[in-house]
Amino acid sequence: MNTRGWRAIVLAAAGVVLTASCGYGAAIHSAVIPQEQLAGTWASPDGTSLTFSGERTFAGSGFDKVGAMAGCAAPGTLSTGRWAFYASPEGGGLVVSDETATRGGSLQLSFTDDPTCTVSVYLYGNFGNAEDPSMCPTKDPDDGCPPGGYLTRDGGTTHS
Incomplete structure (x- = not known):
């Protein structure tokens, strides 16, 4: 050569x-999914669990194990709140949490007991494959997810 x-x-x-x-x-590696696919229970091997409803609410446990929530007051006591996909309104460059968005590759969790505590959750697939996605609450999606931090439908293995 x-x-x-x-x-x-x-x-x-x-x-x-x-x-x-x-x-x-x-x-x-991001996966874009519709809200129907988000609905249901997601769990991590570390013991964090999130159950999403179609009414934009969630219930969960094990948030004290989520590093992205370190800035929240008493994350272990938080259990319910609202979720919204991040979207770009009117196709602009600004991305915000939008409760009217019906699909997305990331979402925001806002907690009922601590409205100042919000966490971004990124959806991952194997090169964008949205058939079996995993999710990770993290401050920066490029940092990846800590071992045991990915949440999946069955709480088992994940895409990395």
Whole structure:
């Protein structure tokens, strides 16, 4: 292989590394699902459980095990609240939590007992596959989810 061929391979590899490390890693693995697919119970191996309803409410337990909730007052006592997908109203660049959005790749949890405590939850699939997604409450989706932190429908193994 000539020098140009090797140079192209090195540049392509650098592009992949930069893409994964500069915020695109989460986008590649994000899964967009409809609210009907969100409804039901999701659990993590660490013992966090969330049950979502179609009426935009949730009930859960084990929030003291979720690192993204470290800034909330007494996360272990929180158990109910409202959820909303993040969406871009009117196709603009600004993304906000929107209780009228019917699908999304991330959502916001707001707790009844502590309205100042909100947590972002990111939905992941194997390269966008939304058939069997997992979710992770995290401050930054590019940080990934801690071991045992992914929530799935059956609480079992996850996509990473």
